[in-house]
Amino acid sequence: MTLGGVFTVHAPEFTEGLEWVGTSAPIRMADLRGKMVLLDFWTAG
Numbered sequence: 001m002t003l004g005g006v007f008t009v010h011a012p013e014f015t016e017g018l019e020w021v022g023t024s025a026p027i028r029m030a031d032l033r034g035k036m037v038l039l040d041f042w043t044a045g
Contacts, residue, residue, distance in 0.1 A: 012029075014026065014028070014029075
């Protein structure tokens with residue numbers, strides 16, 4: 001994290017073989033760079 005409202009986050013890549021909902025291809029961290037991301041964890045049970 002840096003001062004002045006700019007944050008640096010080093011996130012690992014997603015594990016290969018995950019099932020993605022609502023996308024035609026797996027998402028990579030490079031695809032998300034510069035975007036606001038909201039993750040919603042849910043279960044079908």
